[in-house]
Amino acid sequence: MIAYLAYNGWDSGDAALAIEQKLKSVPFFSDFDDAQLAELVAIGEIETYDANQIVLRDGDDSNELYVILSGSVTIYKRDAKGNEVELKAEHSGDFFGELALLDGGKRSATVATLTPCEFFVLRREAFLSLLQSSPSLLTKMFAALAADVRATGERYFREELEKQRLHTEMELERHRALAQMVAGVAHELNTPLGIINTAAGLIRQRLQGEVVSALVMDRKMKNTFDDIIEASVLMEGNVRRAHQLVQSFKNVSVSQIADTRERLDIAEVITDTLSLFKINARKARLDIVFQDDLGEHSHIWEGYRGYLSRVLLNLLTNIERYAYPPETGGKVEITLTADDARAVPTFTVMVRDYGRGIPPENMARVFDPFFTTGRGVGGTGLGLAIVHNIVTSALKGTILLESTVGDGTSFSLTFPQVIVENGQ
Numbered sequence: 309m310i311a312y313l314a315y316n317g318w319d320s321g322d323a324a325l326a327i328e329q330k331l332k333s334v335p336f337f338s339d340f341d342d343a344q345l346a347e348l349v350a351i352g353e354i355e356t357y358d359a360n361q362i363v364l365r366d367g368d369d370s371n372e373l374y375v376i377l378s379g380s381v382t383i384y385k386r387d388a389k390g391n392e393v394e395l396k397a398e399h400s401g402d403f404f405g406e407l408a409l410l411d412g413g414k415r416s417a418t419v420a421t422l423t424p425c426e427f428f429v430l431r432r433e434a435f436l437s438l439l440q441s442s443p444s445l446l447t448k449m450f451a452a453l454a455a456d457v458r459a460t461g462e463r464y465f466r467e468e469l470e471k472q473r474l475h476t477e478m479e480l481e482r483h484r485a486l487a488q489m490v491a492g493v494a495h496e497l498n499t500p501l502g503i504i505n506t507a508a509g510l511i512r513q514r515l516q517g518e519v520v521s522a523l524v525m526d527r528k529m530k531n532t533f534d535d536i537i538e539a540s541v542l543m544e545g546n547v548r549r550a551h552q553l554v555q556s557f558k559n560v561s562v563s564q565i566a567d568t569r570e571r572l573d574i575a576e577v578i579t580d581t582l583s584l585f586k587i588n589a590r591k592a593r594l595d596i597v598f599q600d601d602l603g604e605h606s607h608i609w610e611g612y613r614g615y616l617s618r619v620l621l622n623l624l625t626n627i628e629r630y631a632y633p634p635e636t637g638g639k640v641e642i643t644l645t646a647d648d649a650r651a652v653p654t655f656t657v658m659v660r661d662y663g664r665g666i667p668p669e670n671m672a673r674v675f676d677p678f679f680t681t682g683r684g685v686g687g688t689g690l691g692l693a694i695v696h697n698i699v700t701s702a703l704k705g706t707i708l709l710e711s712t713v714g715d716g717t718s719f720s721l722t723f724p725q726v727i728v729e730n731g732q
């Protein structure tokens with residue numbers, strides 16, 4: 309266990325000198341002269357520990373600073389699930405517990421020895437009395453603490469960024485996989501649907517022919533043939549509807565929608581799309597305002613007219629269907645901005661409504677294929693899945709959704725001003 313030794317009269321002897329040398333390597337004490345170091349050693353204590361022992365525990369009352377004279381320790385915390393997470397390892401010449409000297413608060417982590425250790429321990433009262441004779445100590449201490457806080461802050465920030473990057477990548481991957489699956493299934497359905505369609509058409513044609521009319525002897529038989537004809541017409545109609553659905557399923561994967569890259573005026577693409585939507589907008593009483601904030605900035609976009617237009621039409625159709633009650637309608641804002649400060653200069657098109665909003669529990673799901681709250685009003689839940697895929701795959705951009713129930717929804721599409729095609 310712990311061999312605890314309280315030293316008095318350290319100011320004589322080799323051991324005291326060796327400790328003074330170690331303490332000089334601690335930033336707080338680096339500019340102490342010999343007399344100050346001797347005083348420091350005299351008011352401190354030495355503790356020795358075996359390997360794998362707890363020196364102090366998270367949550368304990370704390371009152372002292374530890375300088376490692378020899379050996380190594382690990383500093384760790386338990387996460388919400390009770391797993392040990394190592395914060396760092398410290399070695400001879402390092403120190404820990406310095407916050408306790410200032411605030412005397414609770415320990416914020418657990419420290420355990422990795423090897424046999426010898427510590428120089430400075431208690432808070434001793435430290436406070438030392439401060440009176442060496443006021444510069446406080447400045448040193450603050451500088452060291454600030455450096456520590458900054459390093460921790462930076463590490464935390466880096467880790468958070470990494471976590472976010474991973475999360476975004478996983479989300480993108482999930483969407484890509486879903487989209488591929490939907491498009492794949494749709495593709496497979498196409499052939500059998502085509503065959504049914506041809507067969508139904510054939511049946512209808514043959515039953516309407518003169519030969520069949522000649523064959524029909526009595527009324528009962530005539531009725532049967534009429535029923536078959538009606539059934540084949542029904543089949544054809546429904547196969548057509550199924551075919552349309554399959555086409556839109558295929559659109560969830562961008563590889564299935566063709567568009568060619570052009571040198572375009574981005575504001576013009578937006579205005580053209582809005583004119584396509586004019587009739588719907590009037591019917592739904594949508595007051596659409598397009599605000600081009602580019603000013604003097606170039607409007608040239610090396611991009612895809614069809615893709616952007618499709619994305620905007622999907623977003624506008626959603627506003628028409630979900631944001632506002634049809635009797636009242638409401639305002640829709642579309643803003644165009646540019647950001648040249650990024651590594652790849654981008655345009656951002658934001659489409660905003662002030663309508664009903666999307667409840668928080670739906671926010672993560674609206675981009676999933678087949679998620680819809682409007683099944684009863686003709687929604688298949690593919691619109692935003694298509695939007696997501698076009699923006700992230702074809703336009704090489706990102707999409708940000710913000711929404712507050714009762715306050716409205718905004719979709720911000722950010723994509724490069726020059727889209728580099730794959731393989732270029």
Ligand SMILES: Nc1ncnc2c1ncn2[C@@H]1O[C@H](COP(=O)(O)OP(=O)(O)OP(=O)(O)O)[C@@H](O)[C@H]1O
Binds near residue numbers: 626631
């Ligand atoms: N502007 C909006 N305001 C409120 N809710 C919205 C808005 N846009 C989308 N939503 C919600 O997101 C869901 C998914 O939209 P999405 O476009 O993917 O499917 P859909 O419009 O229901 O069907 P489809 O687009 O295939 O016709 C909608 O059902 C609706 O609940």
Ligand SMILES: [Mg+2]
Binds near residue numbers: 626691
């Ligand atoms: Mg939609």
